[in-house]
Amino acid sequence: MGQHIVAEFMPLNVAVLTVSDTRTQETDTSGQALADGARGAGHEIIDRTLIPDDVYLMRAVVSAWIADPQVQVVLITGGTGFTGRDSTPEAIKPLFDKEVEGFGELFRAISYQEIGTSTVQSRAIAGLANGTVIFCMPGSTNACKTAWNKIIAEQLDARHKPCNFVGLLKQPEKGAGGSEKPGCGPRG
Numbered sequence: 416m417g418q419h420i421v422a423e424f425m426p427l428n429v430a431v432l433t434v435s436d437t438r439t440q441e442t443d444t445s446g447q448a449l450a451d452g453a454r455g456a457g458h459e460i461i462d463r464t465l466i467p468d469d470v471y472l473m474r475a476v477v478s479a480w481i482a483d484p485q486v487q488v489v490l491i492t493g494g495t496g497f498t499g500r501d502s503t504p505e506a507i508k509p510l511f512d513k514e515v516e517g518f519g520e521l522f523r524a525i526s527y528q529e530i531g532t533s534t535v536q537s538r539a540i541a542g543l544a545n546g547t548v549i550f551c552m553p554g555s556t557n558a559c560k561t562a563w564n565k566i567i568a569e570q571l572d573a574r575h576k577p578c579n580f581v582g583l584l585k586q587p588e589k590g591a592g593g594s595e596k597p598g599c600g601p602r603g
Contacts, residue, residue: 422573425581427487429453430462430480434473434493434503435554440465444556445492452563453490458571461485468494473506481510481544487584488571489547490563493554495538503551504538511542511549518550518566525565526558546585 431453433446443465450460462480466472473494480486494503508514518541526534539562541550548571552562573581 422581424457425573427458427571427581427584428461428485428587429458429488429490430486431460431464432473432476432489432491433463433465433554434468434491435465436467436500438465438493445552445554445559448556448559449490449492449552449563452560452568453488453571456568456571458488468500468502470502470506473503474510477507477510477549481547481549484585485587486547487587489549490567491549491551492559495540495551495553497536497538501538504540507549507551508540508542510544512545513543515541515543515548521566522552522562525561529557529561543580543583546583548580548584
């Protein structure tokens with residue numbers, strides 16, 4: 416009889432970016448909800464920034480996080496709609512090594528239950544870049560809570576089976592470790 420081995424929880428280093436032309440750190444309830452969710456799950460917030468909806472500012476901030484060996488997860492809220500300044504997908508997609516198509520699809524499917532057909536106006540996306548997973552969500556606090564509670568939290572938990580993103584993420588320098596990482600991989 417085979418044994419089911421459960422991986423241990425691995426706290427991840429998370430950076431949170433709010434994209435908004437109108438919010439301040441004090442009024443950023445969406446970025447706060449994401450930071451609170453990540454902290455509550457046992458992860459560490461190692462950076463949190465708020466910038467205007469500008470393609471080049473977004474790329475600069477996110478590129479620096481992708482290059483930073485300590486940042487494993489980037490959570491972005493805002494700029495995923497269709498107004499004139501909404502440009503998060505255009506800014507971030509070119510940075511992806513691989514897009515996680517299922518995130519946007521699942522987010523919209525779940526959101527449909529909450530907001531009906533208005534979910535078609537969400538351009539939520541996710542991807543992997545240099546061992547960093549990046550999730551882009553709408554600026555609505557409820558949308559961020561939905562994405563975190565119903566998708567992202569499980570995908571950032573090494574114990575979630577059959578797959579999670581933890582094994583695909585860069586490992587911050589903490590000394591020598593094994594080559595086996597939890598997540599999705601060959602099944603034997």
